[in-house]
Amino acid sequence: MNQQQHTLGNIAAHQGSIILIDKPRGPSSHQVAAWVREITGVSSVGHTGTLDPPVSGVLVILLGRAVRLTSILHQDDKEYIALLRLQGDVSDNDLKEVILHFTGRIYQRPPKRSAVKRALRIREIHELEMLDRNDRLVLLRVKCDSGTYIRSLCHHIGLACGVGGHMVELRRTRSGPFYEKDCVTLHALRDAVEQARTGDETALAQIIRSPLEALEGMPRIYMKESAADAICHGARLSSRGIMSFDKFQMEDLVVMMAGEDLIGIGEALMTSSRIVPGEKGLVVAPRLVLQDTGIYPAVWKTHTPREKSLKRTDC
Template sequence: MTGREESRAGAGCITLLPEACRTGIFVIDKPRGPTSHQVTAWVGEILGAKVGHSGTLDPQVSGVLAVMVGDAVRVARLLLQHGKEYVCLMRLHGDAPRDEIEAVAKEFSGRIYQRPPRRSAVKRNLRIRKIHELEILDVDGRLVLFRVRCDAGTYIRTLCTHMGLALGVCAHMEELRRTRSGHFAEEQAHTLHDLQDACMRAREGDAEPLRQMILPVEEAVAGMPQVVVRDTAVDAVCRGAVLAGVGVASHTGFGKGETVAVMTQKGELVALGEALVGSSAFKPGQPGLIVAPKTVLMKAGTYPRGWKKAARQS
């Protein structure tokens, strides 16, 4: 579930940026206390723009919250699927030696079963999630500090409970911070105060601090399968046409049915689409339908209508 808010606060700071910078992503360091929806709404009010966020954090959880601005809100569902990284402080209810804690951490690496907590907003159906890495950072008495990389939708509170049961002493989550969401890391994060200060400077005529904070929407698709299209095919995709192989310049590997990013040869994101065939089933320049666009981000007319020129030549 994504949070989407539309700010009605005048022109807003976002209009002080060049038009090319009015769509993008702000990485916010969410404080403990407010909900993700509240923080996202505040960003929208500060900027005077429509916004959305990439994954809910509980009120008492801090850390990385990617907030999409402008047309970038269309990639919100994609960002929800990105893996996450957390640093967690777990409190054991009894004593346990570090070597046993380390052993249990190894047991919980890989695929695990979870049921969402009662306080969650989703149905409490049993689900499978993958723990990619679980590293014990420190043990101080009954306090255990660990770092975990996991699939989206993994409940760290539940993970602490299960690890405590496996240790035979029970446990609960004491504190949690998200340090990474997909490719967005806490080193890139800015506080709400940073954002407010940058907006104040923008109103005074210096938009550079705000410009440096906003990341291009292309950051959201880093690492995912990509199809690079020829300039002559870009406008057709912007207008919803299914991408044919003759318009493909190059591609990375992907399977049939996967979500792929359709990119220009300059590295601009045109659209997200569904692969109609696997990448091994065609070569760039060959005929045949390759990708059906599902979410178009580039405006029609940004590139010339190459498909019309081709029609005249024929």
């Protein structure tokens, strides 16, 4: 096994890893993910939040078992810098008033070129501000829900101004907790891999991130290691298997931990205020698991067929 395989083999192990790429204009997000797969040698690679080929910026690449987090992480809110070109003259005051009306919940229909069904949808614009203006060119900062079409937003702002408008350029500056300053280029990633081949893993270690960074802000619940294997088999976590926890509400998504290991993500079956560690009561139902079975001791097993049913196990 060569040095590259030895170094990068650890990326996909255990709970997977994340690499933040500053996507250039031109290639699709799928192509960038394919290049990362080729550079790292990791077979399982995905990404959260597609960027169209003309769009640049933060692209969160998931490697190994972290790919299982795609369905959760793609929901993270996003931030963009957009360049809008108005097709007529509009005063600053009128433009600012129109922009103000687009803050909050808005209706959008995906463009005809979109790969998703063109059903009317509701998205929230959390923040929308004009950063600069040069005649009919307007620089906007947009903080919004995932799945917001900035091209449509620019078009609608132009219509509301009474002159029309379209998006000229777009860059994603944040995805969830990750900012553009956290990203590396594909060239930097390749250079780091080449250095790792020679035995210097310093640069690569700085690029590779833990999935826990992407789950920042999500409540955590720490379980006993004796309960971890049952969770990996799909069992629900009970108060008996809990050591400590953050505050959360019923139906919240919670991060399930065993020591420093990320076991997976689950849905809360009760509020944290009702938990009594050591007592009966199902607390979390796993939604996705990142660890293999057999890593932790299987002390949860019982002797009757009924008690061995994982869906009824109380860990």
